[in-house]
Amino acid sequence: MYQTNYHRPSSVQEAAKLMSGATEGKYLAGGMTLIATMKQRLAAASDLVDLRHIAEMKGITVNGRSVRIGAATTHHEVASSAELGAVCPAICALASHIGDPHVRHMGTIGGSIANNDPAADYPAAMLALDAKIITNSREIAAADFFTGLFETALDDGEIITAITFDAPAKVAYQKFPNPASRYAMAGVFVARRDNGDVRVAVTGAGSNGVFRHQGMEAALAGNWSPDAVGNVSVDASDLLTDLHASAAYRANLIKVMTKRAVAAA
Amino acid sequence: MAKITMTVNGRQVSGTCDDRTLLVHFIRENLGLTGTHVGCETSQCGACVIHMDGLSVKSCSILAVQATGSSITTIEGLAKDGELHPVQAAFRAHHGLQCGFCTPGMVMTAVDMIARHGSNLDEATVRAELEGNICRCTGYHNIVKAILAAAAEMGGARQAAE
Incomplete structure (x- = not known):
């Protein structure tokens, strides 16, 4: 790892100020991706601004079906929140399968979303739940937030402080994990609201990162059942091909994961 | 430099x-x-697991x-007054180690797992919870047995105390 300078702010404002004074600074959340990347010298942050000790960025609040999750909340805290599980069990289940127990004790929802790894689980949840990404300067709809592989709408120095959403009536997440890394080769988050609105968000498979599948959504809006997915075609031309799976294989996985998710919701 | x-x-x-x-x-x-080991150093193997x-x-x-x-606990902090921690004792009793390199991380993982799940641990949960720890001797079977035995014993001890 190259040399770096560590900072520990206790407020969002202080964190932003520290970042503005850094030449090539990076925010450090749980560090479960960033530290590993820095160790490989694939990233070289001049300064690290630690976001783990900012009280206003922590915790889960559930008010009726309205949910707020502080950005510095760990996967373990999301997975084990009974309050959250009562209104949106799928996001708890999703968090309980990220990495391993030790990674879940450190890794945070804000860090995962800001990194926007194309195989990460949370981006699919954000899109399907129609979440808002709250930052220190504005609110960004999930639909506008994820802009490409490891790319987001965040400006330089902008900090995700929380995410909010209204929990839909039915939710489920199913992923097909890579047998070695456990990252999603295709992960599908489905959500159905009482007004009939259906969202199907796919991670791990798109060549441009997380996306919604309109064909699945239309079919499921008409008939909320696993059978409705059978005749929907999934275009493989926009999907990833790599050593783990071909685009055609991922196209099929998307269908299978969607069916399983609808059955589980 | 950091203090x-x-x-x-x-x-x-x-x-x-x-x-x-x-x-x-x-x-x-x-x-x-030096009880805490450096194995893969890429967050895969779990030989370096401690409690923070x-x-x-x-x-x-x-x-x-x-x-x-x-506040940090390492493998050196588990045994008290010369007595092995119940998880350490169970690893010994059930031959939960072969070369022993992964053992400190396995034991620290087991202690954390039992703290979160109590004596309700079943084999499937133990195996799922070991996701982040690799034993290259592949001695998982006895590791799982040791953790289940320790969980049962610690649960029993807790009940007796109540």
Whole structure:
């Protein structure tokens, strides 16, 4: 790892100020991706601004079906929140399968979303739940937030402080994990609201990162059942091909994961 | 350079290191506690698992400065008054180790797992919870047996105390 300078702010404002004074600074959340990347010298942050000790960025609040999750909340805290599980069990289940127990004790929802790894689980949840990404300067709809592989709408120095959403009536997440890394080769988050609105968000498979599948959504809006997915075609031309799976294989996985998710919701 | 202060196995310690120094290296080299192992150093194998503020973490993926102010438990902090911790005793009784390299991380993982699940642990849960720990002797069967035995014993001890 190259040399770096560590900072520990206790407020969002202080964190932003520290970042503005850094030449090539990076925010450090749980560090479960960033530290590993820095160790490989694939990233070289001049300064690290630690976001783990900012009280206003922590915790889960559930008010009726309205949910707020502080950005510095760990996967373990999301997975084990009974309050959250009562209104949106799928996001708890999703968090309980990220990495391993030790990674879940450190890794945070804000860090995962800001990194926007194309195989990460949370981006699919954000899109399907129609979440808002709250930052220190504005609110960004999930639909506008994820802009490409490891790319987001965040400006330089902008900090995700929380995410909010209204929990839909039915939710489920199913992923097909890579047998070695456990990252999603295709992960599908489905959500159905009482007004009939259906969202199907796919991670791990798109060549441009997380996306919604309109064909699945239309079919499921008409008939909320696993059978409705059978005749929907999934275009493989926009999907990833790599050593783990071909685009055609991922196209099929998307269908299978969607069916399983609808059955589980 | 960073000044590090933390509680390690109940003892207040301090030292200086680079901001980039990993927690595992601080523990091994500055504190001389070499029970915590460096295996893959890429967050896969779990040989470096310790407890930070009561939760298991991979000390190869955390900077020492990130841990300053925290309370750390390493494998050296488990045995009390010359008596092995029940998880350590169960690993010995059930032959839960072969070469022993992964053992400190396995034991720290098991203690964390039992703290979160209590004696309700079943085999499937133990195997799922071992996701982040690799034994290259592939001695998982006896590791799982040892953890289940320790969970049952610790649960029993807890009930007896209540």
